[in-house]
Structures are given as structure tokens and as C-alpha cells.
Amino acid sequence: MLTRRTAVGAGLAFGSVACAAGFGAYGQAPGRTREGRSIDTLFIDESFETPRQMAALVEAGGRALPVVRIRLEAADLAGLQRVLEKSQAVVGLSSGATLFCLERIAWDQGFRLTGRSQRCASGPGEACLQDLAAFLGGTHPAASPPSLARAYRPSRADGLLHAWVMRRSAGPQFRQGRRDV
Amino acid sequence: MKLPQNVSQADFTAALKAFAGIVGDQWVFTTDEDLELYRDSYSLMWGEADERTASAAVAPDNADQVVELVKIANQYRIPIYPISTGKNLGYGGAAPAFAGSVVFDLKRMNRIVEIDERNGYVVVEPGVSYFDLHKYIQEKGLKLWIDCAGPGWGSLLGNALDGGLGYTLATYRSHFDAQCGIEVVLPNGRMMRTGMGALPGAKTWQQFKPGFGPRIDGLFKQSNYGVVTKMGFWLMPAPENHTTGVVTIPRFRDIIPLVDAIGRLEQSKIVQGLWNLSSPTTGTSGDGGPGGGASKQKDSKILAILNDPGGVDMDKLDAAAGAAGIPFWACEFNFYGPKKLIKAQWDCVRDALKEISGAKFKLDEIRALPLSPEELAKMRDAVTLGIPTLKTFDLGPMLSYEGEDVVGHIFFSPIIPRTGEAAIEAMDVFATIARKYKLPYPPVQFPASMFERAFMYVVALPVTRSPTVNAKIREMFRELVLIAAERGWGEYRTAPAFYDLIMGTYSYNDHALLEFLETIKDAVDPNGIMSAGRYAIWPRHLRDAKG
Secondary structure, eight states: OOOHHHHHHHHHHHHHHHOTTTHHHHTTSOOBOTTSOBOOEEEEETTSOOOHHHHHHHHHHTTTSOEEEEOSBHHHHHHHHHHHHTOSEEEEEEOHHHHHHHHHHHHTTTEEEEEEEOTTTTOSOHHHHHHHHHHHHTOSOOOOHHHHHTSSOOOSTTOOOEEEEEEEOSSOOSOOOOEEO | OOOOTTOOHHHHHHHHHHHHHHHOGGGEEOSHHHHGGGSOTTOTTTTSTTOOOOSEEEOOSSHHHHHHHHHHHHHHTOOEEEESSOOOTTTTTTOOSSTTOEEEEOTTOOEEEEEETTTTEEEEOTTOBHHHHHHHHHHHTOSEEOOOOSBTTSBHHHHHHTTOBOSSOHHHHBTTTTEEEEEEEOTTSOEEEOGGGGSTTOSOTTTOSSOSSOOOGGGGTTSOSOEEEEEEEEOEEOOSEEEEEEEEESSGGGHHHHHHHHHHHHHTTSOOSOEEEEETTTTEEOSOOOSOOOOOOOOHHHHHHHTOTTOOOHHHHHHHHHHHTOOSEEEEEEEESOHHHHHHHHHHHHHHHTTSTTOEEEEOOOEESSOOHHHHHHSSOOGGGTOOBOGGGGGOOOSEETTEEOOEEEEEOEEEESSHHHHHHHHHHHHHHHHHTTOOOOSSOOOBOOSSSEEEOOEEEEEOSOHHHHHHHHHHHHHHHHHHHHTTOEESOOOGGGHHHHHHHOOHHHHHHHHHHHHHHHHHOTTOOBSTTGGGOOOHHHHHHHO
């Protein structure tokens, strides 16, 4: 049985070997992308039963990085908006349905999806951890947002978990807070 | 850079420069990356030559800017297409109805202009979402409820203009019917207010819908006669309590007396909350969500009948359900208000439905509002309590169709008579189509009762990224529309790809309705700049071009 200690250890050890600027660094301090922009937040889909190994990893990451659990509800989304307002780059682990919604909410804050992996689809195996580490460490190669946006199935029913990164683009932010007259 | 049809590069460049002069350079979008956000994620023509995409987008901050932008569009004959928050997924999203239009993205206009707890109304700009208004009411501690669409990120104003629906009391569920007062920038750039808003300094703009003279608010629903920049809505006083009551009815054809009895209760304003049909026999619910849910029925004899590839024999199903002691129908009612009112309403429901042999009744606990976060977390969705969510996306689309990933859905949503006979006929007709095209829907789907006096039947058709499969879905949609029209059932709302098809079915007296709408169009928008083609209303020059 996988314990929290072994899971965290495995993640960190793996990161230090496979991702020199990745999980090793992530364990110490917030990740830093190749562009020198830090990852500000890790989003976890609350509606998804986070596998045990992933949960341990997230908990470990939380020491250095804020972890925000997301549900598709009004109270949580208000908090999400506040996090996005203060962030430049965010990493997440979610169902396709939640990613679909978050992506569109984040568009209005100027974010674009720049990396997505489905290697978490079959569970939190080594490939999944590798990709998550790469996103957190900023070593995952960025893809063009349009190709990423059109390529995934926005479902929860398929049981697939997606790891992804969104970064703030140079464009303007639509959501600048509500204005009352 | 994509050019609007019949517009020169020089004129388009000049228009964009003039637009930027009004809103600022940063609010004019022309790059592929920015315009990607104005594609319809659920388009059935994705990546095809006929996909309707924008040439540019402009995001004004206020109504005065909209006035100036419309004047510029007229000067250069630029087709424009206003959107609110652009979340009309399943019915077109943020994409224009006419390819090459410049999208006017109004989501920066997100002011809650006025809210009145005493008289129960709010005035909002197009960019105010259900989430925004709900949060505002909570923060201010106002004793008001909103009636929200399924996805809470939609615009109140945009959803109402598209004919959208909600889930609370009948008075508020049909969102356009709940509006009171419109401010609109007409295609010539002139601003107008409807109803009492036409009276300068009016004190009753959001309190008296008729105004003076013709009531023209409806001209701005599902049309293209202006850019609506403000809209008032009646809001519901926050109720003291909520509960649900469930009535089970044993036999399939009991739906006929059931619907009749409920109809009388609704017409008498005794039942005002939403009621939903589900079937313990088929194991499916009737909330009109995207298809693909498997039946939860465990009885092997019933399952065998449900899974008959030739279709469900209702007589056999009825008999099997009866033998197993499983009721065919369950009808869940939502009740709101003081406890004594809820109990009185439930008594009336019991009195009306006890005539149906074998009817059983169960009233759930009457719970004081607001519910705690723990209680809310137990609910599948909180929209019946006026709390916006995005949980409808948790239902997900079906996973695949014809070997292609399903990336979304479009709705075929005809209005059918509010009778049990019509519901039975619709279930049979649409189940036959689902079998023909091997759609993974439950064998029996039920109509939804959001509208007060008619049923809405929702079929969510899959959208893929395969042009071949999407072409097949388009043909399927066409077939559904024509089959429905033959029976006198028309759609209440649709995606731009089907505007012309569906308007073509509203053809009484040689398309007199469309001719009237086009006459208005030519009068108020002679240059044909405003939302060309929206709900099949085309300006003269494009009608001529189409022949």
C-alpha cells in the first residue's frame, strides 16, 4: 500500500531525476516557467475523487504552492475569480468538464490554456506525475492555445483526469470586478 | 485578416481604427488567438468553410460607446453582432450568425445599475452574469432571489433575449417574460427605452410593463433590431422555506390524467414551482439534460423490454412494472414559501391527484431557507433554489458517437402541447429517431415543464470535430425539425446553423411572419449592419444575394 511518505518521496525523487527544473524545485519553492513566470496556484477538481497518490502529491505541493479545490458552484467560483486576478500562471488537475468551464472563466481574466496532458487519464502513474511536475516546473513545452482548446472532451462521465497549465496572455482582462452605478 | 463580406480592406481598416478611437486599441481584437474565443465551441460546422466566424471583435465599456460604434458601423457598412457573455452554448455560443461580422462583446458592461428590494426588481447591463447578481445580492444581504439558467455564467440579459429558462416559480422561469423595461441602441445609433422608460424621469420603468402604446419589447427577443444595453427584471422575494413532494402513479397512460390535473393546478396558480417527471420503471429522469445516461433500472424483465432493439413496447413495460410493483411515473413538485402555504398547496395536489388509482404521496421535510452549505452540497443542483452553478456540465456530453469524441451538444427543443397524449406521441416519435441513428439515449425521454402552458421536449444531439459525423448530425437535426413541424410542433430556440430551417417551418400564409419581420428590418436597419441573419432575419441586400 502506498503511503503518503512513499508517494511524496516517489514524486520528489522522480522530479529530481526527470525534471531538473521541475519537481525538485517545486518541492522547495513555487515553480518557475522558462519565461521566468512563477506558477501561482494548483487547482484540484473537488468533484473528482483525487487518487490517493495524487492527493499526497498535492498535499506536498501545498507546502510551497497554494492549492485551490474547485467545485462548479457559485461560492467556489467567486474564490476562483479572486485567485485568477492575482495569478500569472496556474496548473490544474481536473476532469474535462471542469477544465472546459475553468478555461472559459479564465479567458475573461486573460488566461489561455498552454499545456494539457491526458497521461493522467488512466490514473496517477509515473507519466502523469512526470507531466504534472513539468507543468509545475515550467519545463513542459507550450502548445498553441487553439489546438489545445479544441482537442479535449469536456466530460466528467469519461472518468478521465487532465493535467494542464494556463498562463496569462498579453491581452486585456475582461473581468475587472463588478461595477455598480 | 478576415474581411466582412462586401467590405473593402481600406474601409475595414478605417472602421477598426475608428472603433479603437472609441474603446481604445486594447479593446479591438483581430488576432487569430483572440478571435478563437469567439468561435462556437459546440459548432456543428467546426473547421468547415461554412463555419460562422468573426472578422474582429470590439468590447465597449458603456452604452454611449455602443452608440458611437454603431454609427461607425453604419458609415463603413460593417456587419456587427452583439453578444453579452457569449455563453449560449448549445444554441450558438459567441459566434456570429453571419460569417465575417464584427462581434460586439458586451461583457465589460457589467454594471448592476439598480436593484430595488421593496419592489423586487433589478436593472442590469449585458455583462452581468447570474453568478454576478447572486453574489451581489448575497453580499448586500437582500431578501431577493434570482431565477437562473442552468449554467450560471450566462448573462441575465442575453439569456432573456435568447428566450432562456430557469427553475423557480412560473412567473420568473421564462426569462423574457420576467423582464420589465429595455434600453436599446437602434441600428441608426439612436438610443431608445421601452415601456415607461420612454417617459423622461419615469419612476415606474421596472414596475409597469405595458407602458403607453404598442408594447414592443418582444421585437428585441431573438431578433436583430438593436443592441440592448440595459434590461430590467422582476425578482422573486426570498421564500421562507422550500420542499419537494413526490407523487407516484402506477401506469404509463396515467400520464394523461396526471398532466390534466397538474395543468388545472398551475392555471389556478396553486402549483407555481417547477415539477419534473421521472420514471422509476425506466430508471430515467426528465430534466432535459444532455443524453447518454444509462437506465438505473435493475429488474431484469423490465430491462429486457427497455433494451429491445425494436423499441420499447409500452404495454409490456406497463405489465412488467405492475408485476414488479414499480410505479411508472414519479412527479416531483417544488414548493416555496410559508409552511402553511406549502402544506395547503400539497393538500390541493393530493386532492387533485388522488383520483388516479394507485397514486401515492410523499412530502419531504419542509426546510427553512437559506440552506446550510452542507445541505446544499447534498443537492444534485441548486438552481431550483435560485443559486447559479455550472453543474450542468458535470452531466457531460455523451462520450462518443460514430467513433468520434463528443465535444458538446446542440439542442433540438420543440414545444409540444401540455397534454399526456402529446407527451406519449412525442416520446414515441423521438425514441424512433434515436433508435434509427443509434443515439445512446434512454429508451423513453420525458418532456420538461418549465413553460407554464406547454411542454418543451429537449433532444441533445452530439457535436464532434469530424465534419463527416457533424454533417450526419445536421441531417438528423433537419429530419427532427421536419417531423416535428408535420405534427404542429415548432422549436422555441435554436443554433444559428438552423435559424433559416426553423423559421422556414413558421410559414403560415406564405411566410407572412417572416415577411413582416423583414419589413421591420428594412425600415430600422436599412444598411443591414445589425446581427444579420439572427433568427433568420436577413437584411435586404443579403436576401437578394441569397436569391
